[in-house]
Amino acid sequence: MVYINDNFTRLPETYLFSEIAKRVQAFKNEHPEAQIIRMGIGDVTLPLPKTVIEAMHKAVDEMATGATFKGYGPEQGYSFLIDKIIEHDYKALGVELATDEVFVSDGAKSDTGNIGDILSKDNIIAVTDPVYPVYIDTNVMG
Amino acid sequence: MVYINDNFTRLPETYLFSEIAKRVQAFKNEHPEAQIIRMGIGDVTLPLPKTVIEAMHKAVDEMATGATFKGYGPEQGYSFLIDKIIEHDYKALGVELATDEVFVSDGAKSDTGNIGDILSKDNIIAVTDPVYPVYIDTNVMG
Numbered sequence: 244m245v246y247i248n249d250n251f252t253r254l255p256e257t258y259l260f261s262e263i264a265k266r267v268q269a270f271k272n273e274h275p276e277a278q279i280i281r282m283g284i285g286d287v288t289l290p291l292p293k294t295v296i297e298a299m300h301k302a303v304d305e306m307a308t309g310a311t312f313k314g315y316g317p318e319q320g321y322s323f324l325i326d327k328i329i330e331h332d333y334k335a336l337g338v339e340l341a342t343d344e345v346f347v348s349d350g351a352k353s354d355t356g357n358i359g360d361i362l363s364k365d366n367i368i369a370v371t372d373p374v375y376p377v378y379i380d381t382n383v384m385g
Numbered sequence: 386m387v388y389i390n391d392n393f394t395r396l397p398e399t400y401l402f403s404e405i406a407k408r409v410q411a412f413k414n415e416h417p418e419a420q421i422i423r424m425g426i427g428d429v430t431l432p433l434p435k436t437v438i439e440a441m442h443k444a445v446d447e448m449a450t451g452a453t454f455k456g457y458g459p460e461q462g463y464s465f466l467i468d469k470i471i472e473h474d475y476k477a478l479g480v481e482l483a484t485d486e487v488f489v490s491d492g493a494k495s496d497t498g499n500i501g502d503i504l505s506k507d508n509i510i511a512v513t514d515p516v517y518p519v520y521i522d523t524n525v526m527g
Contacts (some may be wrong), residue, residue: 246505264459272514291448293430307438314428317406349491360502360526364390384502 259376283362307329323345337346395525401518402426462489498523 246283269280280286291299305311319325325345333340359381370378404439405425413421447453460468467487475482490496501523512520 246504246507247441248505251503258460261460279414284457288454288456290451293449295447296445299448300442303438303441303445306433306441309430309432312430312432314430315426318400318403320500334397349495353491353495361390361393365388 248384250384254380258380319343320345352377356384359384392526396522400522411509414494461485462487479500496524 260283267279267281267283271277290380305313322342324347328345328347329340329342355377368382370382390489402425409421409423413419461481465482466489467484470487470489471482471484497519510524512524
């Protein structure tokens, strides 16, 4: 017999942003000519700058030959990236950080969920209303 | 007062693969000329095939101009990818799947941890010994 985490049954039926995306897509299918102004979710809209595109092409080419191919990276991020983050984002502002004080994750949303795992269920938390939905949902799940 | 999830204190001091990676790196620094045969972790070693490299370059170029730039993708994966997965990985084997039965995640390790979140703490689980360390650690954390 397998028991589920009952907290999941307390989540709202639909995830806000997912629901908005589905409704926008449905409208777009019915009105392909419509110019939609999206106010439902903050998103990036401008193309990536040339230096980023060039760096990404270079990284792809590294994966094409045995001499430069990379397998699994270190799970807290490549040291060449961590060193640059410390140098440009922190040292430039007068903040000293050691390499083991920076880790490269897969993004703020998974982090928000994972931080909850570190904390005990005995904590009492308060969230504002309205609030970014992830802050509520991850706490309800936990 | 903030309480932590005490289960984390029951994790072994070091993560096996991370410890192996650190020791190999230390040896490499001391013996830069050594050809190391790595038997500590399964990893990919061959470069990516040409068609994959070409597709990745094409995807990078899409991010370079406003007309083809993509912002946040749908959180369960792009439908063009899900459709191809169903067609080639399942339909080709005679398995019929609907698009909402396939989701593209960020990998098996995070999934292993996240699946644990879905289950209740009242479950009793058994793992083999030896076992892939993630299967133990994610259960200890939960």
